[in-house]
Amino acid sequence: MADRKLGHPRAALDTDAVREAYRRWAGIYDSVFGGVSAAGRRRAVAAVNLLPGRHVLEVGVGTGLALPLYDPRKNVVGIDLSRDMLAKAKERVQQEKLRNVEGLVEMDAESMAFADGSFDIAVAMFTATVVPDARRLFREMRRVVRPGGELLFVNHFAAEGGLRWWAERTLAPLSRVLGWHPDFALGDLLDDPRQAVEITPCQPFGLFTLVRVPNRALA
Template sequence: MAKGAEERGHARVALDADSVRDAYRRWAGVYDIVFGGVSGVGRRRAVAAVNRLVGPRVLEVGVGTGLALPLYRRDFQVVGIDLSRDMLEKAKARVATERLPNVSGLLEMDAEHMAFADGAFDIAVAMFTASVVPDAKRLFAEMSRVVRPGGHLLFVNHFAAEGGPRWWVERAMAPLSRRLGWHPDFALRDLLDPERTPVERIEPCPPAGIFTLVSLRNPEIAAQALAAE
C-alpha cells in the first residue's frame, strides 16, 4: 500500500503542464489512430449524456483533436479548450471539414486557470483529461466555478481498480498510458472528495470497464467553496 502511494506521488510530481504539452505535441499527428478507438465508447457515452441535459452552453475541457465535436447537438453552443496548440490545430481543421457551426470557440487555455467568468456555462465535460493535469482537484474546482449553480459536470476517465482482471489490464496498458501523458493509478478521490461532493451517476464503459463516466450536479455552495481553495 505504501509503495503504491509512493509510486502515485512520483507520477504526479513528474506530470506538469510542460510535460503534458510535450507528450501531446509528439502524439498529435497519430492520436486519433492510436487512442481514438479505445476511447470511442466512453466519448460517445459522455456526449450522449451531455445531449440529454439542458444547455445550451457547453464547455469541453481537454478537447484535444476534437473527436467529440461532431457528436454534440447542433442547438448547443460548444467551446473547447486545450493546453496543446498542436491538438487544437487538428480540432480546428475538423470543425472546418465537418462544418460545425455550433462550435463557437477552440481556445488554448490551462484548465486549472480558466479565463471564463463564474457560471459561464451550463455543462462542462472533461474526457480523458483529469488524469493528465498536474492538479485534478484544481481542475474540478475550476470546472465547478465556470458552470452555473445547478448545472452539470461530467468526467470520462480511467480510474484505478483495486484488484481483479481490470487491475491486470491497467498494468498492461501502463507503458502506453505514460507515453500519452497519463498515469494508470489515478483514483476518483484524486479528482473529488466523495464526502463533500455527491455523485449522481457512475457508469463503467467498455472495453473491460477501463474508463468510467462520472456525472454530478453543480451545487452553488460547493462550487464557491472549491473555487476558493
C-alpha cells in the same frame, strides 16, 4: 500523492510535460486512441445532449473527436493545453462545418480565463488523469459552470486489485512520458465520491467510467 500500497511517490506531471507528451501524440492520437475511447466519448456526449442548457464547455477537447457528436443546438467551446491537438480540432471543425462550435482556445484547465457561471455544462473526457492536479480541475469546472448546471467526466480509473492494478502501478513512474497517470483513482478527482449522482462503466470492458456531478451551489 504517495501510493498507499507500493509506498512510492506519484510521478509529477506539469504543464510542460503535458504539452510535450501531446505534441508527440497529436499526429497519431486518433488512430491510436480514437477507437478504444469512442464508446466512452459517445456516452458522455449523449448525456450532455439530454441535459438542459445550451452553453457547453469541453475541457481537454484534444483533436475534436467528440465535436461532431453534439446536438447542433448546443453551443460548444473547447479548450486544450496542447496547441498541436487544437490544430487538429480546428481542421475537423472546418472540414465538418460544425457551426455550433463557437471557439477552440489554448488554455490551462486548472486556471481558466472564463467568468464564473459562464456555462451550463462542462464535460472533460479522458482529461482528469492528464492534468497535474485533478481536484483543482474539478474546482475550476465548478466555478465556470452556473449553479444548477452539470459536470461530466469520462475517464480511466485505477483498478483496486488484480492484474490490471499491477499493470497500472508498474506504468505509474512513466506518467511524464505517457502524459497521463495510469494509477489515477476517483478519489484523486472528487473529495467525496458521493458528490456524483451517476457512475456508469463504459465499453470496452468497463475500462472507462462516466461520472456526473450536479453543480450544487456552495452553502
